[in-house]
Amino acid sequence: MRPRRGFDAASLVSGIAVAALGLVLLLHFAGAIDLSFGYLWPALFATVGASLLAMGLSDR
Amino acid sequence: MTPDDPTRPDPEEPARDVPAEPAPPGADDDTAEREVPAFGEPPAAAAGDDTAERDAPAEPASGGADPAERDVPAEPTSGGADPAERDVSAGDEPASGGTADDAPAGDEPASGGAADDTPAGDEPRPWTGHVPPAGDAPRPFPGHVPSEGDEPPAWAGEVGAGRAGAGRGGWSPPGGPERPAYGWDPRVPAPPPRRLARSSSDRVLGGVAGGLGRYFGLDPLIFRLAFVLLVFAGGAGVAVYALGWLFIPDEDGRAAVGRSRWMTAVGAVVLACAVLSLVGDPPFLGSGFGLLPFALLAVVGVALYRASRGEQGTGRVLARVGLALVLIGVAGAGSVAAFLGAGVGAGALIASAVIALGAALVISAFHGGARWLVVPALALAFPAGLVAAADVDLTGPWGEREYRLASVSELEPRYEVGAGEVRIDMRDVDLPAGTTDVAFDVGMGYVELLVPRDACVASNIDIGVGYAGTIGHGHGGFGVDVDERPVPPSGAKTLRIAADVGLGAIEVARSPEELHVGDRDRWRERDRGPITAADVACPGARS
Numbered sequence: 385m386r387p388r389r390g391f392d393a394a395s396l397v398s399g400i401a402v403a404a405l406g407l408v409l410l411l412h413f414a415g416a417i418d419l420s421f422g423y424l425w426p427a428l429f430a431t432v433g434a435s436l437l438a439m440g441l442s443d444r
Numbered sequence: 445m446t447p448d449d450p451t452r453p454d455p456e457e458p459a460r461d462v463p464a465e466p467a468p469p470g471a472d473d474d475t476a477e478r479e480v481p482a483f484g485e486p487p488a489a490a491a492g493d494d495t496a497e498r499d500a501p502a503e504p505a506s507g508g509a510d511p512a513e514r515d516v517p518a519e520p521t522s523g524g525a526d527p528a529e530r531d532v533s534a535g536d537e538p539a540s541g542g543t544a545d546d547a548p549a550g551d552e553p554a555s556g557g558a559a560d561d562t563p564a565g566d567e568p569r570p571w572t573g574h575v576p577p578a579g580d581a582p583r584p585f586p587g588h589v590p591s592e593g594d595e596p597p598a599w600a601g602e603v604g605a606g607r608a609g610a611g612r613g614g615w616s617p618p619g620g621p622e623r624p625a626y627g628w629d630p631r632v633p634a635p636p637p638r639r640l641a642r643s644s645s646d647r648v649l650g651g652v653a654g655g656l657g658r659y660f661g662l663d664p665l666i667f668r669l670a671f672v673l674l675v676f677a678g679g680a681g682v683a684v685y686a687l688g689w690l691f692i693p694d695e696d697g698r699a700a701v702g703r704s705r706w707m708t709a710v711g712a713v714v715l716a717c718a719v720l721s722l723v724g725d726p727p728f729l730g731s732g733f734g735l736l737p738f739a740l741l742a743v744v745g746v747a748l749y750r751a752s753r754g755e756q757g758t759g760r761v762l763a764r765v766g767l768a769l770v771l772i773g774v775a776g777a778g779s780v781a782a783f784l785g786a787g788v789g790a791g792a793l794i795a796s797a798v799i800a801l802g803a804a805l806v807i808s809a810f811h812g813g814a815r816w817l818v819v820p821a822l823a824l825a826f827p828a829g830l831v832a833a834a835d836v837d838l839t840g841p842w843g844e845r846e847y848r849l850a851s852v853s854e855l856e857p858r859y860e861v862g863a864g865e866v867r868i869d870m871r872d873v874d875l876p877a878g879t880t881d882v883a884f885d886v887g888m889g890y891v892e893l894l895v896p897r898d899a900c901v902a903s904n905i906d907i908g909v910g911y912a913g914t915i916g917h918g919h920g921g922f923g924v925d926v927d928e929r930p931v932p933p934s935g936a937k938t939l940r941i942a943a944d945v946g947l948g949a950i951e952v953a954r955s956p957e958e959l960h961v962g963d964r965d966r967w968r969e970r971d972r973g974p975i976t977a978a979d980v981a982c983p984g985a986r987s
Contacts, residue, residue: 392813399805402821406798409825412832413791421908421923424833425721428826433714435818440708 397438401431642694650689686713744772775823783827787838787863787887787946794828833923834908836946838862838887849873858883859891867892871954875899875937884943884950890961891943891950899939900932901952911949913960920949 405427412419643654646664653671657664674681748768786794801821808814830836840862847868849855852875859866859882866884871894879902884891895901895915904927905912911920919926932938943950949961 390812392809392815394809395805395813395815395817396809398815398818399802399807399809401802402805402818402825403799403802405825405829406795406800406802406821409795409798409828409832410792413786413795413828419829419832421833422721424829426718428829429714429718429721431825432822433711433716433718436707436711436714438711439815440706440711 392442394435394438394442398435401434405431640692641697642689642692644695650685651694652685652688652692655692656688747772775819778820779823779827782824783831783836784838786828786831787836789839791828791831794824798825798828830909831946834946835906835944836887836908837885838946840885840887852876852880855880855882857881858885860884861886861889861891863888865890865892869894870899870939871896875939877935877937879938879940881940881942884941884945886943886945886948886950888947889945890948891945892959893941893950893952894956895939895952895954896937897954898937900930900936901928902930902932902938902940903928903943903952904941905943905945905950907943907945907948907950909947910945911951911961912943912945913949913951913953913958915952915954915958918960 408417408419408423408427411417638659640659641655642651643658643664644651646654646657648654648668653664653667656662656667671681671685674684748765782794785791798821801817801824805814805817805821808817840860841864842862843864845859845861845864845866847854847866849868849870850872852873855868855870855873859868861884866886866889873896875896875898882893884893901915903912903914905914905924906926907919907924909922910924911918912924912926913919914926914928917926917928941952951959951961953959
């Protein structure tokens, strides 16, 4: 892990998005929900987009 | 300084205020903090920049040169700034056209009465940059070789503009603008090398079309129309334009890639895709794979570019690119492992790993961050999500199976394949009147079914990712759902097919010639000739 100082909002946003995506997957494999592509694509796009946006904005 | 300033020098005695010699180099002078170009080197500032004018080593100050005798047209001429009134040494540079705000206090009085702004009592400070020895003729910028017989050039207060041939700061040999006898004319600047850059003046969005038009000498409208037309080719125009915007540098040589703005823009676009995916097919994917392969290639390309950026030397660049390729390969292998693991029932474990990586990212945010964890998290989440959404079940038997049935009694009610292929030739089967069912459950692979020519075929096919080819129809992409239920005529022989394929393809045909994915030559030795009703799933059926 590259050491950085201070708080990194991009990592926080990315972590929350990734954890939420993992939770959706876990619910599917546990049989609680039925994940289809109609929900998978928005979830994946939202995770990647939120991460990129947070990284881009925090680098300014 | 005011006219009544007691420190004002006697206008009748200007020579006494002018030091005969410049201060030695390294003297404590705030001008030493400025970036001073080497003698004869063009200053970095553009033409017209007063900083360039100040920094130009315009005055060889040795010998107590009288400003009136110098050939430097740098004396302030406006504001009634009589040189006799100035408390400026010969080493100082009056900056014509500059402002008092631009000049350090006590350093250079600018034109327009800027001499009055010099604080009282401030010691006149000579130029502390490079001072050519007495008698050393000023030279134009490096690389310039004056023609024989030319006199040493006269400084025009700046030298940088000569590079662009703008007419300022260059020098003109005596005799006017005639071209010399030989072919190369040093007064004519060489045309700048043509390079591809996004246009800042002729732009609608990012200046890509304008830059292409200027580079190829064509009307940019041609490229704009091409981009618009390519938009209708699965959105390729948007992707190509975006790649051009990312990789073609602007006129200052700065590429969008590598700066935070491209990441912000791409993130915003991806978020927009997330919203659009809620109401329809994902953008750029449509009902098929669309631009997904190109997007993955673009991601790999950007990763390699960023890996090699900033490295000097071919060896180091290749080393960084090689390392990036290895990491990409590791991520790819991890994705395959995650796909297989989720397919054989370890999906919950993969999902838990993704959650753990997300939690690690959150924790790292308070300790400086570890953004790279996003990469392995997505490398696990994407294939796991694919398995989840496509219902890929790899727990069945793996391998390739082929059946050539002679009677309906040989037909199994269900064929299960974890990963592999199953091919069934039923063309010799005489189906009984009524409905005969056959089912396929395939995790990842291919199903090929050749049906009797007199059979009425009904299909209910669900494919996660792949292709379904039924008689006369073809469907491909993500989440393919085919439900064809023709109403057969009375007494017809109906074959009802139910298939669930996670990742792969299924083809139902009456002849190998109808196959698109499968090997047509596999059954050629048993081909029975042309099928008259090949494009009809159920001859005689009511729609």
